[in-house]
Amino acid sequence: xxxxxxxxxxxVKTNQVLLEVRDLNKNFGGLKAITDxxxxxxxxxxxxxxxxxxxxxxxxxxxxxxxxxxxxGTIHWQGEPLGGVAPWRIARKGIARTFQDLxxxxxxxxEQNIQTVMxxxxxxxxxxxxxxxxxxxxxxxxxGLAAKRHERAIDLxxxxxxxxxxxxxxxxxxTLWLLDEPASGLxxxxxxxxxxxxxxYAHRDxxxxxxxxxxxxxIRLSDTVAFLDQGKILAQGSSEDILKDPHLAAxxxxxx
Amino acid sequence: MLAYIQNIIVLxxxxxxxxxxxxxxxxxxxxxxxxxxxxxxIGAYTAAFVALNYTDSLLLCMxxxxxxxxxxxxxxxxxxxxxxxxxxxxxxLGLQMIGVTIFSEWKSVTxxxxxxxxxxxxxxxxxxxxxxxxxxMLAAAILGGILIVTALLVHGSFGRSxxxxxxxxxxxxxxxxxxxxxxxxxxAVSAGxxxxxxxxxxxxxxxxxxxxxxxxxxxxxxxMVIIGGTGTLLGPVVGAAIVMxxxxxxxYVPYIPASQLGTIQQIIYGSAMVLLMMYRPGGLVGxxxxxxxx
Numbered sequence: 001x002x003x004x005x006x007x008x009x010x011x012v013k014t015n016q017v018l019l020e021v022r023d024l025n026k027n028f029g030g031l032k033a034i035t036d037x038x039x040x041x042x043x044x045x046x047x048x049x050x051x052x053x054x055x056x057x058x059x060x061x062x063x064x065x066x067x068x069x070x071x072x073g074t075i076h077w078q079g080e081p082l083g084g085v086a087p088w089r090i091a092r093k094g095i096a097r098t099f100q101d102l103x104x105x106x107x108x109x110x111e112q113n114i115q116t117v118m119x120x121x122x123x124x125x126x127x128x129x130x131x132x133x134x135x136x137x138x139x140x141x142x143x144g145l146a147a148k149r150h151e152r153a154i155d156l157x158x159x160x161x162x163x164x165x166x167x168x169x170x171x172x173x174x175t176l177w178l179l180d181e182p183a184s185g186l187x188x189x190x191x192x193x194x195x196x197x198x199x200x201y202a203h204r205d206x207x208x209x210x211x212x213x214x215x216x217x218x219i220r221l222s223d224t225v226a227f228l229d230q231g232k233i234l235a236q237g238s239s240e241d242i243l244k245d246p247h248l249a250a251x252x253x254x255x256x
Numbered sequence: 257m258l259a260y261i262q263n264i265i266v267l268x269x270x271x272x273x274x275x276x277x278x279x280x281x282x283x284x285x286x287x288x289x290x291x292x293x294x295x296x297x298i299g300a301y302t303a304a305f306v307a308l309n310y311t312d313s314l315l316l317c318m319x320x321x322x323x324x325x326x327x328x329x330x331x332x333x334x335x336x337x338x339x340x341x342x343x344x345x346x347x348x349l350g351l352q353m354i355g356v357t358i359f360s361e362w363k364s365v366t367x368x369x370x371x372x373x374x375x376x377x378x379x380x381x382x383x384x385x386x387x388x389x390x391x392x393m394l395a396a397a398i399l400g401g402i403l404i405v406t407a408l409l410v411h412g413s414f415g416r417s418x419x420x421x422x423x424x425x426x427x428x429x430x431x432x433x434x435x436x437x438x439x440x441x442x443x444a445v446s447a448g449x450x451x452x453x454x455x456x457x458x459x460x461x462x463x464x465x466x467x468x469x470x471x472x473x474x475x476x477x478x479x480m481v482i483i484g485g486t487g488t489l490l491g492p493v494v495g496a497a498i499v500m501x502x503x504x505x506x507x508y509v510p511y512i513p514a515s516q517l518g519t520i521q522q523i524i525y526g527s528a529m530v531l532l533m534m535y536r537p538g539g540l541v542g543x544x545x546x547x548x549x550x
Contacts, residue, residue: 088434105427108420115416
């Protein structure tokens with residue numbers, strides 16, 4: 001096999017669609033939260049979901065992770081349908097997420113928060129294999145939480161809680177990360193560290209999909225941006241294309 | 257006097273076993289059950305039934321009691337998996353009521369309201385437990401064993417899964433924890449171990465009837481856990497000691513007519529719970545309200 005062929009093959013592999021959402025709908029009673037959404041998340045690509053509050057971004061995440069059941073439509077993960085699969089099984093397939101309201105394990109220590117997500121099964125006395133213990137240390141270092149490892153999540157400062165939320169997802173070796181407003185409310189310094197970490201992990205073969213209102217993060221991180229409003233994807237493209245579109249800007253900034 | 261103290265310690269151990277096992281689901285898994293006395297009862301009745309009809313081997317009676325109790329606890333796990341919070345408390349209350357009815361009505365097995373009498377002393381490796389000090393030893397051994405098992409469980413991966421579930425069910429699921437498996441297992445472990453308290457009680461009293469397995473007992477156990485400290489290892493043991501010492505201590509207080517002891521006891525329990533909730537929600541052994549370390 002020559003170099004060109006080899007390159008072509010890796011190319012195919014990195015652009016392979018990991019998650020495929022087709023004709024997805026979700027109704028809450030009479031409210032259409034998601035309408036005919038189609039979305040591809042290709043491997044190695046950072047996709048950002050933008051749009052006003054209530055556009056259905058988190059609802060979309062909840063359906064991908066199995067926390068909500070779609071009213072109709074399909075979601076395929078590496079060719080396999082996810083319909084009716086329990087959230088914990090979906091998690092074990094390599095899809096991990098953070099929550100907008102963080103949902104840390106508040107009364108557990110920082111270390112326990114990270115350790116418990118690494119221990120998938122609940123068997124009674126399972127000590128952490130040494131590879132995982134190393135990973136735990138690495139994650140604590142990278143997120144700057146090493147000094148706070150024995151503090152309870154509930155006692156941490158806001159930015160630290162954000163980093164802990166990220167630490168959990170970093171620790172689990174997932175293929176796809178779904179991040180729900182991960183950087184909101186961070187001060188500029190923490191923000192830069194945060195973005196650097198995300199970029200770092202994107203280079204390590206993690207595919208990322210982010211819901212974000214912070215346009216700075218959208219510009220600095222995204223390979224592609226999907227714009228949602230009222231449950232529909234109105235446009236998808238590069239961050240420049242989306243952010244420069246006057247129609248979308250009007251919806252987003254409220255001049256409609 | 258010695259026998260009196262020994263007796264108190266045996267009864268304390270039984271209560272501590274029950275409080276510990278209740279705390280396992282209450283404090284670590286966040287499952288507030290008002291049916292814990294039922295598993296105490298199932299343990300006691302099973303041991304009595306096996307001892308009266310088949311064998312006086314302590315080991316076999318314990319195994320049978322744990323097995324029956326853990327199996328029946330699946331009936332508790334079922335609603336626990338479907339409803340949460342206050343709805344589950346109501347569901348467990350229903351189970352408590354059904355349990356008491358079965359204990360008092362299933363005469364061929366439980367002896368009805370009259371209960372089961374003449375339970376033979378248990379035998380372990382050829383040794384027969386008869387005196388109070390024998391039972392003191394046995395009770396201490398079982399309590400110690402359960403403390404160790406609980407400590408290992410809550411400090412291991414299983415304990416972390418339980419706490420993760422308690423703190424955020426959806427996040428635990430999103431990180432690959434099977435809520436159903438963890439909850440079912442925790443309820444089964446708790447009920448199985450609580451049954452040992454029942455075994456001890458049945459053999460020690462050599463008599464069981466439904467009176468001690470009523471809702472009052474379930475509430476008292478919950479009080480022990482809350483007063484001592486939910487989600488702490490030693491809290492329930494401390495709670496059991498305090499709740500048990502109170503009636504005894506009150507008899508030494510002058511000017512309280514004996515007929516009013518019960519009422520005053522209730523008032524003290526009630527105010528203790530309210531004060532704890534306000535000033536020390538973590539219980540006596542638990543963390544202070546603000547940050548402080550244990």
